[in-house]
Each structure stands twice: as C-alpha cells, then as structure tokens.
Amino acid sequence: MENNEDKSKELNSSSVDNIEKVSSQDTKVSSLDTDVSQDKNPPEDECKPSLSVSIKWSGGVYPISIYDGMTVIEFKEAVYSETKVRPDKQKIVNLKCKGKPATDEMQMSSLGLRNNMKLMMVGSVDEVLAEAVAVPEDMPEVINDLDISEENITCVQNRQDYIEKIEKRVREYKPKLLNPMRPGKKLLVLDIDYTLFDHRSVGQNGLELMRPYLHHFLVSAYEDYDLAIWSATSMKWIEEKMRLLGVTSNPNYNICFYVDSLAMIRIDAPNYGVVEVKPLGVIWGKYSHYTSKNTIMFDDLRRNFLMNPQNGLKIKAFRNAHENRDTDVELLKLAVYLKDIAVLQDLSKLRHSKWENYRKGGY
Template sequence: MASSSSSAITTEELTLTVKWSGKEYTVRVCGDDSIAELKRRISEVTNVLPKRQKLLYPKVGSKLSHDATLLSQLPLKASLKMTMIGTVEDDLLIDPVESPEILDDFELGQEEVIDIKDKDVNKQKLRRRVEQYKIETRNPCRKGKKLLVLDIDYTLFDHRSTAENPLELMRPYLHEFLTAAYAEYDIMIWSATNMKWVELKMAQLGVLDNTNYKITALLDHLAMITVQSDTRGVFDCKPLGLIWAKFPEFYSSKNTIMFDDLRRNFVMNPQNGLTIRPFKKAHANRSNDQELMKLTQYLLAIAELDDISKLDHKHWEYYTENGSKRRRHA
C-alpha cells in the first residue's frame, strides 16, 4: 500500500478519506482507477449515486469533474481528506426518467474490443470487483442449466415513457419469455441503476414473485467496471467474468448469454452478448413489438449446444429463421 507521504497514488492500493454530510468514509482505490471508479466506490458507502456527486480536493480543481481522469494523474494523498457534495435519491419517489438518456451507443472495432478485454488493467479491475461485490442469490443456481443475463431499461421495460401503471411500459410477452427461458436457463437481472430501483421495478412488473419462473439474482451498477478505449474514451460495462468467478461450478463463457440494448455493456465478453432492439415509446409500439417472442425461439434453439459462445449472436434472427425452415422441411 502506498504510504501517506506519497505525492500521488501509484498502481498499488490506497485508502482515501471522504467527508460527506458530517461523516467520514474510507474507500480503497488504485492508481489505474478513474474518477468514475472512485465515485462508484463512494456510492457503495454513501448511497449517493455517481451522477449526483461533486468531489472537492485541495489544489485539484476541475480535474475531479472528468470521469475519465486516472487517479494516478492526480496528487492525491492518504493524509488529506476529500469532500463530496451530493444528495441520496429516494428511489421510490424519483424515477430514472429524470436522468439524461444515453443515446451514443457505439460498436468498437474487433481489435479494440480484444485490446480492452485482454488489458491487464481491466483484468485487475475485474478481480477487485469480484472481491468487493457480493451477489445475493434469491433462488438456488441449478446444475446443468445455462445462464441468461438481462438488462432492464429498454430491454424489458421502457423507462422513459410515463404511465399510471408500470405494466403499460412492460415489454410485450415478458412473462411468457421468462417462463419459456426458465426451462433451460437460470435468469439474472443486471441493471446500470441502483439495487432499490431494480427491486422496485421488477416487483412492479411481477417478475420477482412469479410462480412460473424464478430469478436467480439481481445485480446493479456497483457490479460494473469502468474501461477505456482509444476511440470512445471511458465507459462502464458489465463483465460477466464477475458472475463466472462467483459461481464457477455453474456458469462459464460456454453457457452464458446476455441481452442488452447497449452493446458496450458486454465489451469484456463480446462472444456472450446479444444486442436486443430497444423497446421505446411503449404506448405506440406495444402492439407490434415481438422481440421477446422471437428471442424465445432462439434461446430454446441454442440451449442444446454445449458451447454457445461459438455462435455469432449478431445473426440470431438468421439462425432462428433457418431452424424454422429445417423443422418445416422435416
């Protein structure tokens, strides 16, 4: 660990003191962490979401407002205290519709994806996340089942439209999809929001207490890691390696698939990600959205394979279409 006399953070771990709302909190960080990762660590102990945080530190100034800045580039010392200004959201009252919408999804080149996935710094971040994040299982993992990991916003639910009843914003065929998938897959929900909102939304949609299927676990934004690309800068992603490390006897790259409307979220495990069409403007599109119905066919069709990571999930519709043709000819 770096000593308190160090002039800046090294690649080793350092414990920082953060003052907020009259109390002091300690967070452990490394020099290869970014400001975004520091905010995530602060969020863990204060429940103030990263987007609500403003950090103040002697002589650092505006650099703390840039999430991409690495901590090793700042003169941080363990002997000094950082101040955080921010407000805890009451997740039961404030809907994420107030937050800015992420419109700039992007697709990285294959070489850049490989570079991000294989970088030692990102592997180290993943190892630390495995050590720090605890996955609470709601239902037991089932031996012999594959794993389906699902995003929420724009994947299962239109979180930006308004309605008196949340069920009006639920993606069509959600319960039928989960019921069919559960026969072959354990199901985990992973959202980039916080856990209270995940639990609230899934409860409102009737997902947590459905008698036809069971959810194995819920994950939130604290399970994500921050990575950096040469062309797209710093962004968060959902490393499936976290789940594989927690449940190695059940899940691996060979039997896991993740659905998300943002392809950036599976940059650490591109062979396991399927980019789902976003479900937006629920009131206008509810009557003609059949994405989950079609994806049910795909999931069941590939469930018999020993290694689904060998598939190119970009072409899932073609795979399903060919399967239907083969069944008709047979």
Template structure:
C-alpha cells in the same frame, strides 16, 4: 495509447490507496487504486454510505473541481491519505430512484472486434475485474440449478420502457415478458443486471410482477455496483458489465460456454463480447406495445441454442438468421 500513458502518471496506479471520507458526521474508510476512476471511487463510497454516485459531491483540498469528472483516473489527481475527503449527498430511503432523473444513453456504439479483444485482454482491466470479484458479493434469491445455462438480462429498454410515463408501470412492460421468462426458465437460470441502483431494480421487478411469478424464479439481481470502468481508444471511459464476475462466483454452474446476456447497449458486452446479444430497444411503449414481438422471437432463439455445448462460438448479432440445423452440420461435420 492514452490509457497506458495516463496509468503511468503516479505510483498509486497499482498500489491501493486508503481514503478517509467524512459524511453526515461520520468518517468512512474507502480503498481504491490509481487506475480506478472518480466514478469508481463514488461506487466505493456508495457501498459504505448508500448515497448514490449521481447524488454525491466530493470536496477535497485544491482538487475538488476535478472530482466532478467521473471519467478521470485517480492517478491524475494528487490524492493523499493524510487528507480527509468530504462527501455531500442524501440517502434516498424514501425516494423511488426513477431513471427519469438520469441522462438517457442514446449514443451507443459498437466497438470493433480487434479493440474489444484488446480491452478484454488488457491487464489493467483484468485487475479491475479481479478487484470487483473480491469486493462484490452476489446474493442468490434462488439456488443455481445444475445443468442449466445462464441468461442475464438488462432492464431499461430491454424489459421495460423507463422513459415513457404511465399510471400503471405494467403499461410500460415489454410485451410477452412473462411468457418469455417462463419459457426461458425451462433451460436457463435467469439473472437481472441493471446499470442502476439495487433499489430501482427491486422496485421495478416487483412492479412488473417478476419477483413473485409462479412460473419462473430469478436466481440473482445485480446493479451498477457490480460493473467496472474500462477505457476505449476511440470512445473514452465507460462502464460495462463483466460476466466474469458471475463466472468467478459460481464456476461450478456458469461459464462463457453456457452464458448469454441481452442488453440494448452493446458497450456492456466489451469484457465478454462473445456472450452478448444486442436486443432491439423497447422505446415509446404506448405506440409500439402492439407491434413489439422481440421477446417472442428471442424465445425461439434461446430454445434453438439451448442444447449446444458452447454458446460463445455463436455470433449473437445474427440471431435472427440462426439456423440450428445448418449450424450443427457445419460445426460437427
């Protein structure tokens, strides 16, 4: 397998490497491993500099050009801790980080069940998750509630059409968003997880009135820094959202049995395929706003499964045809 051969290129594969990164007259220390990608290195640099990965240009003796490929494994680059890496980039303190600047991901793919299990169970990916758990802290906005299930929600094309333009962001909000969140809150704690920067997450959630709604509370918000990079034999290297990060930080509240995640990109479920529900993307808000009722229908589904002991046994791809009564008879007969 390609991933196995590339991971054996260097003894740096399993060993941690400490790099010195010079930026804006200061030197920062960043720790990575050989099985990390360049994209992961940029995430680590972002943690200490607040310069978003997409705005970083990395300069390094003789191999600087390779550092432009975010999917390249660090084990394939002869990095040495004796050399200093220079990063050029600008912090966006006064800039709204709008996703219009980012490439639109339209080539979503559905990884076959066997390969999804293989990716989830690979030791290299488990180790990446363990490192992310150790490195990333989830800040609670509101306390976890005992006895509640967990609903994890993407933003772009799930709750909000980030590609269309409007004078008022509320025009791009998915219909019935607040009704959906208010209803879900009765049985579920709610976390927001976007593959963008935390600044974008906070700005959009404030603009949509999600953070100060009196009818529900957001437990926590996660951004691209909480994601990990995995490799598929068919689709190459990509980022995903490992729910194991949340489960590890709050084991007394959440687990695979009581968690469900909505996202328009199925690749984000690859580390927890039994907990992901691929939601229909909300695009072209002005044309589809009057007809989109996805959140209303999903509210009914969340209610139908809210009293089940184990959500991971469900096939969430078939949520529209779910019959709670028939499921319980089949499950417990």
C-alpha cells in the same frame, strides 16, 4: 450449424408451436402476463404512479414517477438512479412539509406536490464517482452506442489492469441472491431499462411500460437457463422495478440473483473512450459453474458487454411503449432463439449479432 438447428427444432417443436399460437391481438401482454397481474401482482393501485414530477439539475431535466406509498428516501433513490447524486447529497427545493424540509420517512403524497411539477435540485456527484466518470483530456470522445457497428468493437478482456478490477469485484462484490441456482442450467443475464421495460415513458401502471411478452419469455427461458438481472442502477431500484413488473411474484419462474451498478468497471475502450461496462467475469468468478460457454447476456447497449462481446446479444431497445407495444415481438422471437441454442455445448462460438438468421428463413 444446420445440424444443431435441425436438432433443436425437433427437440423444441412443441415449445415453438406454443409460442407461435399466441394471438397478435395479445402483443400488449401475453395471456400469462394477464394471469400473473391478476393473481400475483400487487394491487393495481400500488403500481399506479400517483403523479410524475421533473428534477431540474445541472442543466438537465429528469422525469421521476411517484408511486402510492413512496417515501422521501425512495424518491431520492429514484433521483439517484437518474443523476448519480447520492440521497445524502441532494437538496431538493420545495420538498417540504408544513414549511420544513421533508424527512426521509415521510410519504411523498403528504408533501402537496402537483403533477408535472418541476423541482430544482442542488447537489454534486461524489468526488470519487466524479473522478470515475470524468474523461481525461487525452482520451477520445465517447461515441453513442447507436453509432458503433459490430465491426468496431475491440475485445479488451485480456488487459491485465481490467482483469485486476474484475478480480477485486469478485472478492468484494456480493450479488443479491434470491433463489437457488440449478445444476446443469445455462445462464441468461438480462438488462432492465429499454430491454424489459421502458423506463422513460409515463404509464398508469408498470404493466403499461413492460415489454410485450415479458412473462411468456421468462417462463420459456427458465426451462433451460438460470435467470439473472444486471442493471446499471442501484439495487433498490432493481428491486422496485422487478416488483412493479410482477417478476418477483411470478410462480412460473425464479430469478436467481440481481447485480447492480457497483459490479461494473470502468475501461478505456478503443473507438469508445472511457465507459463503464458489465464484465461477466464477475459472475463467472463468483459462481464457477457459469462460464463463457454457457452464458448469454441481453442488453440494449453494445458497450455494456465490451469485456465479453462473444457472450452479448444487443437487443432492440424498447422505447415509446405506448406507440410500440402493439408491434414489438422481440421477446417472442428471442424465446425461440434461446430454445434453439440451448442444446449447444458452447454458446460463445455463436455470432449473436446475427441471431435472427440462425434459422433458415429467420424468426
């Protein structure tokens, strides 16, 4: 391991030096972030939430940001990503225009909503989805991911019933392809919520909730890895978040493809109970040049890579953006780690949970 470490430090010293030169005063966004936001992002008014409302449903309260230009159907998609109640099943009280129910194509700004207004919703999760997320009575209770240690993860990737589920996704699921894949590049699969973006906090624009050094990190990683996004939300919401963060418009890197919640599978994991996970086997089955040897996934939830724990790196969750954006340097350090391991032939042999100690003295 030390030989690889020395070799990678020698090969990538210039990249590391560039990263380390970033001023601590720029932790909100890197200089590259600023350039992108000025030159390539949509105008700030497009990213700025015009107001924030809350949906009250089934005993819970779900904050939803409304952006300038958002239509009713886009608002319902945002509600769906939080509640899993499909738009056609939603009945939202007070979502009206001149006393009549608002139609999907109407602008949310025309409905007279007030900031911090609470809207009641009536609706149920589809029967099929309800069955998928229901925990059988004889199954153990699902444990919060934060309470699970690495030692308690049991690999379930060889169970035949799960293999069959993955094979079905390979046959039927279609990732959203954005840019060509590059021969010889490894693959980095990234989660969005709490990994790249604090989706629960409220900000004046998307950049305020973006994890510090995001664009700097993606530019650095793109030199050695194809980039993919896999989020446990709908494809429409992935596209919207990537637009707000300026990812899709950045000229210095490309995202190869998006994968949404429909590619996930449901498993019964020992010590976890019934959960939905992101099996990388779906990607490997669709694109055979990506394998367990050249793929790494970042996610703030360890359970999402239960089917391939040797390829998952549990990133520190980015929450409370306004409090933590001045001190969060996780992506800055991980950019260096990715450089260090890019020279290896087999990433699956690494223990990514100990990534901070890959170099002597840490990152």
